[in-house]
Amino acid sequence: MNLDRDPETNRRIQTFAIVSCGSKKADAESAAKDLYTSTHFQLKRRWAELYCDNWLILSAKHGLVDPVHRLEPYDTSVRDLNGDDLEAWVNDVKQNLWYRTNSYEGVPSGNEMAWDELADDFKPNFEIVLLAGTAYVDPLEEFLEEEFPVPVYCPLEGLRIGEQNQWLKTWSEAHPSLEDVTKETAVAIDYAHDDTGDADVFYVRHETGNIMAIPTLESREPRVLNETPEEGVLNSPATAMRDHRCWTVPASEVPAVDGAEWESEPTLADFAGGAT
Incomplete structure (x- = not known):
């Protein structure tokens, strides 16, 4: 994703998006990526599909969910969780992140203990972009900042919902398009x-x-x-x-392709201005 890096590093580093769910949902069982029907969620989904190597949905009811996993409609928000329920949700998300992190790094154990044996100068081979509101980020903030050994970027932080939608739309529209590329123009x-x-x-x-x-x-x-x-x-x-x-x-x-409206793909620094 970050094309300012050298090619070898770019091949080694995977960019992983986590997209929070939405309250507006389809009426019937659907793939998770299609269950949430709000414009805001679909803009986040589109951005993640364009700019990231992989992505998951952060659900208030189901934790981290694969986009193709089928779900029934439900009516639960993180704001509805408190006490033991919120703690259980946070622990489930943390465990899932550890498991996926270890899978990427080839560490056999599915928890944080596996990281204790790694070298001090160890650098993870993937990074996370978190596309979620404060209700979903705040319960995980301490874990992401102090325990989780992977860079986490929050490009929507500090933006109001309308500003978030505009940001997502602008970058999605700027993504390279091949619709007008033919053998005559390449x-x-x-x-x-x-x-x-x-x-x-x-x-x-x-x-x-x-x-x-x-x-x-x-x-x-x-x-x-x-x-x-x-x-x-x-x-x-x-x-x-x-x-x-x-x-x-x-x-x-190399010929110009006037019909393809795109710009250079941005870096994570453009998206976030820094990691948590």
């Missing part, structure tokens, strides 16, 4: 094939000069290369592909 980078239809990598340059690389025109999975000059040599991301041969193309030969 340059194929491939050392083994003369036919662009068989190429492994395509480059496209927007009129701003920013470069977008896509593995194939059918995959619809863009990678934006930040701060790439319009002129000069652009290194292919296929560097490590077969025989470890690196093929390049002059950036000036």
